[in-house]
Amino acid sequence: MNKKIIADAITPESLEKQAQEKLENGKYKEVGELYKKLLQLSANEQWNKPLAYCYVQRAVALAEKGMIKDAVVLWENHCQYTQAPFDIYDQYIIWLILSENKVDIQKNLQQLSAQQLDKDYPELASLLGLLALTKSPEIINDLPQESAFVAHFHLIQTGLQAYANEDEAKLTEILKKIPYRSAFRDLRSLLQALLVLPSSESQARALLVKISTSSAYASVARLLEITLLQGAALFDALLRLNQSQRSIICHIKGFNKQQSEFLEHLTRQHEHLSDKVKFNMAIQYQSLLGPDVAQNYCQQLLSVYPAGHKDFQKFFGASDEYEESRVSALLHEREDNIYDAEYYWRLCIKALQNQDDPGNALKIAMILRHLSQGEEPAEQIELLIESLQYDAEDHDIYLQILDFYQQSEATKDYQQWLAKTLEKFPQDIDVLTRAVRESAANKSYKKASHYATKILTIDPLNSFAKQTLFASHLAYAHQLIREKSYHLVDKEIKQAEALNIGKAYVKQTQLMRGFFCFAHEDKEQGLQLIADAFTQLYTDPVNRQFHASKEALSMGLPVATVLRVLPSAKDHLLSVSEFAQFLQLLEQFTLESDNEEQLHKALENIKAALEKSLTEQEYAESDLLSLCKLLETLQHFELLRHCAKLAFDKWQKPIWMYYRIYADNNAKPEDCSFRELMSLQQHHEQAVQNKDFQAGILLEKLLARYYQVHPQRTKGFLERLFAMGDDEQEGLDPMEELFAHVPDSVLMGLNETIESLAKTTTIEQAEEDLMQIVGHDQNIMLAIMQNPDLFSALMVVKSADQLGIDIEVSVQDVLDCFGVGKKTRSFSF
């Protein structure tokens, strides 16, 4: 019964179906067997084609595996089931060439038509061309003589003869006759490359690159390219060649016996090139490398191959301690091991100091400067200063040192180094500019003028020097008027005028002339000149009054008399541009003045107008910020308070809270109330969150100063409460009295809640909450605000209430304990 089922199953239809399924899966051998069975069942010619196809596919697969002879047999089998033209006939011929079956090769080459050779099988034609020129010249006779291939072959032969005769013109002419579609087109490129090679390697390379990697001539093109390589690149390429190819290249490179030996040695060792092998090779081939190169190379290797010291000594003498340390230092730096690197750099310095070479001083200086780069600023400067002992001519180092002392506000050191630098570089504009600035900052106008004049002799157009000189002359004129040395004033004003640096400066000299006239010559005429000059300088009365007050005060002249000739500033509202001008003026005076009292007095005269303007006008936040910075410098707390309050109401940013609290406490943050302290902390956190670093730093400074005076407040909330760890806190501590009975674990929980409350509750909310607890009793509220411990204790009770924990302490207990309020109602949160 089973046999019957099987017999029923083997029908041509089922076999064909199976064959098709297997064909789709690429199982060509099984498919072939099925079609053979089908052909046994019936000589259906339509099954021949797929069977032939399967043979071809199997042949290709075997050829890919290198089983060329088997591939040949399978391809020949396929011919029984199909007719010419046969599939992949060109591949079959190449398989025959690979299997060196001369009879079959000849037979098949003779069967090739000119059409097949010239058009159908370009890769085969290219390969046959190469074979005809090299290993198998006889094949040319088997090929169709009427083909373009054969004609081009003869042309190429003539061309090669011309190349042998060094007849470049003839070769070029012949190569022109080889068309693009010729089987010899890549050989044409190769010969062209050879022609240009002596004059231009790059042109030769460009021609060789044109030869496709799939071309029969790709290998020879690559070999030619290798002949153009040098050194390590050549060695890498040689490693990938076979022995015969390598020996031809070495011959073309013209290697001598030693080079060939070196190459052979290296080829054997190239996979194991340890430091030891490299060291020994350098010694072994020192005559080839050159003794100096070999010695240097071995010297450098000693840092990583210290075992080589003995051999080094034997072949080259004593090693260079400096070089060894230098390489070690650099190797450690490469590994980010700065500590050991510094150790070796110090050894380098020692070695250099022991050598008698004048060039070593510079090396030592450079090493010290190099070491300074990884150091903290203070150590960095020490090293830089030390480096100047060895190389005192580096102008940049002096500037770096000056920058450091300036930034760290080490005035004395800065001045000392400025003097040294000036002595060293008396003609350097950068240094002179610093000298001008320093002198001006110290109100040494004569010195500032001296340096500015020096700058102008070097650079007559230097505007900074001109402005400084101008300001110095006027400042000196001020001083002379104040000292009533009137006979010298005119000279100073004239010198300022002679600088001729712009219209704005002319107005200032006119103003100065007005004050000089008022002080010394004719009061009325002077006042007129002053009024005229101010009219030209400013459009508004506020700036005029302010400037006039400041000038009169600094020259010791009667302010009221001068102001009388100017329009009143009382009701004037500064426009945005006038306000900007005022800021500029205030900044200038703040920088120049050494008398803050005078500036305060000058501000007093315009205070009302300024406050009114600030209240009623809309100025940019940045302008208000500039004003606050200047007022902070001047310590003018009244105006600062006014400005900061207005700004905070508008923008509620941490920086404005900083100015508010700073001004409210007259720059004494230690006097902050607890509420203000909370505010500072809250806004500091906000500044940090907002990445407002400027405000963050300023608020931090206030907090630091506060905590410096009140160190106990720096502790954690509950630590603070119980002064944990402080054994000096003995006696009646209300906190202890109130909460000592509460277990630590409960207190820890409360601590977290309080910290969280402190972060999320605003001062106003806290105040509101407290009012709900203690009523609107101002005395209790005041006591809470004044005593942070009382506030904290109430917060503990509130937190416990929030968490639903009974700590057996009520608000009334807290108030009683601190001795405030005698409320009868039950206080509960």
Added chain:
Amino acid sequence: MDSAYKILDVAMTADDAEIKLAYLRLVKDNPPDRDQQKFQAIHAAYSAIKDHKSRVTYALFTLPDMSADTLIDRALATEKNIPINTDLLTQLLSASVDDATLLKAITPAEK
């Protein structure tokens, strides 16, 4: 990486003028709009060795190339190749014909 001297193609003993001349010549042949990377390498090399102080610094803080390539470059250096005559060309052509060359010509992917 090539040394600054190699990039500028100057001797280790070259002075300021020679180095500047080499730099200007290279910049002329390799303007930044043609090959920005190459121009930057040339400029960096020049900055590294343009004057005595920079050369001292360069010599101090440049880790020597201790790879085998330094040895190989030196050992296999040759002045000039032997001219490739017909005989050598034929040798090259013959040496290029091996099974790999033949198989390459019929690799299906390349056909």
